[in-house]
Amino acid sequence: MSDDEWSALQRLESHLEAKRARGGSQWQEIEVLALGAWRYSDTKETIELPTAQQISCAILTNALTIVTPTFDPLGVCLNPFAALANHSCDPNAVVVMDGPELSFRSLKPIAKDEEVLISYIDVTNPLARRQEELKERYHFTCACSKCQKDPTGPEDKFLKPPKKLMKKWATLVDDLKKAGSVPKDDPANYVGDDIASERMAVLQGMAFSALQTARGASGPRETIAGIENGMRLCYQCGMFPVYRQPYAQMRHNLFINMLTVGNFPIAWAQGVKTYFLIDPVLFPQTYHPVRVVHTWTLAMLTLYIASEYNGLQFQQSVGSELDLGIIIYGLLAEVYGNVQRSHGHSSSFAKLVQRKFEEVKVDMTRGFPDALRGMEGRVEKHWKLFRHAADWMQY
Numbered sequence: 001m002s003d004d005e006w007s008a009l010q011r012l013e014s015h016l017e018a019k020r021a022r023g024g025s026q027w028q029e030i031e032v033l034a035l036g037a038w039r040y041s042d043t044k045e046t047i048e049l050p051t052a053q054q055i056s057c058a059i060l061t062n063a064l065t066i067v068t069p070t071f072d073p074l075g076v077c078l079n080p081f082a083a084l085a086n087h088s089c090d091p092n093a094v095v096v097m098d099g100p101e102l103s104f105r106s107l108k109p110i111a112k113d114e115e116v117l118i119s120y121i122d123v124t125n126p127l128a129r130r131q132e133e134l135k136e137r138y139h140f141t142c143a144c145s146k147c148q149k150d151p152t153g154p155e156d157k158f159l160k161p162p163k164k165l166m167k168k169w170a171t172l173v174d175d176l177k178k179a180g181s182v183p184k185d186d187p188a189n190y191v192g193d194d195i196a197s198e199r200m201a202v203l204q205g206m207a208f209s210a211l212q213t214a215r216g217a218s219g220p221r222e223t224i225a226g227i228e229n230g231m232r233l234c235y236q237c238g239m240f241p242v243y244r245q246p247y248a249q250m251r252h253n254l255f256i257n258m259l260t261v262g263n264f265p266i267a268w269a270q271g272v273k274t275y276f277l278i279d280p281v282l283f284p285q286t287y288h289p290v291r292v293v294h295t296w297t298l299a300m301l302t303l304y305i306a307s308e309y310n311g312l313q314f315q316q317s318v319g320s321e322l323d324l325g326i327i328i329y330g331l332l333a334e335v336y337g338n339v340q341r342s343h344g345h346s347s348s349f350a351k352l353v354q355r356k357f358e359e360v361k362v363d364m365t366r367g368f369p370d371a372l373r374g375m376e377g378r379v380e381k382h383w384k385l386f387r388h389a390a391d392w393m394q395y
């Protein structure tokens with residue numbers, strides 16, 4: 001490490017004192033991490049333990065998760081330049097990675113001299129949860145434009161006002177509360193001060209802890225069972241829109257785990273639900289990198305089902321009127337139309353998308369040179385039919 005890098009590292013905000021004062025498991029982890037790094041890295045002679053602690057805190061505070069272009073996590077990296085960008089829950093930019101290269105992509109027009117803001121956390125979470133996460137990890141209270149408004153955004157909406165919660169669910173929550181078997185009042189689940197809002201806070205807390213438990217399960221099948229329990233809760237209580245967290249996160253986790261265990265038809269049906277009903281609400285820009293990647297994954301899954309997996313059997317079960325070829329073409333055309341903006345035209349992901357799209361077009365016209373004629377119109381028409389597949393899964 002050069003002297004410049006070393007001093008840049010030391011200048012990073014570490015929140016050491018705040019983390020120490022807060023204590024708890026996070027501070028314990030920092031102490032262990034710092035002690036381990038200090039003891040085993042041959043730096044005992046040159047730096048003091050408190051410096052190692054300060055660096056550990058700076059890494060926790062400033063590190064970005066390294067992801068593949070399709071947002072699969074690979075590890076963490078520390079980029080002092082990227083760490084300088086401030087946070088907003090309504091950011092005008094997003095960090096995208098391409099191998100070791102990191103770039104900021106705009107999500108909205110940014111005027112000259114306007115501050116570039118990224119998000120440090122999952123901004124699709126409700127207001128109270130965002131605030132708690134920012135306080136705990138980054139030690140500040142967010143006053144961004146979205147947090148200053150009353151919680152009226154889609155991430156804070158229930159299907160009905162809390163007092164309209166079905167009687168049997170209200171009774172269930174009250175009984176669980178009396179028995180002391182629900183999570184204690186976590187400020188991250190705050191909904192409101194009246195009794196009906198407190199019941200919703202309990203239900204929301206139960207859903208988030210179901211997701212957390214499922215993620216920590218021993219294997220994909222156990223994870224699936226746990227996530228399905230959580231999703232049933234969100235669905236059956238009749239209060240969660242499909243895009244409200246943690247319901248939407250659960251569905252994405254279910255999608256990934258269904259792929260892992262090879263249950264492609266269910267993964268597909270869940271992916272279609274996310275494509276039509278969730279992503280347009282949570283990521284309104286068609287070129288939002290997360291939305292583009294989700295659409296790409298669905299396109300690749302459809303292609304796999306149509307060509308490798310038992311396509312005929314799948315086709316029979318989905319009904320003969322659905323044309324997987326048109327769906328693959330339509331999804332890929334959408335990704336192709338957005339990837340330059342979402343990832344940059346020279347990114348390896350944009351090149352991959354272009355290559356795949358060309359390949360599919362060649363395949364579709366082999367022996368049928370006119371196969372792509374009027375394709376845009378056919379896609380548009382077919383999308384109404386495709387949209388129905390979003391309703392296959394009850395929850």
Ligand SMILES: [Zn+2]
Nearest residue numbers: 089142144147
């Ligand atoms: Zn905010």
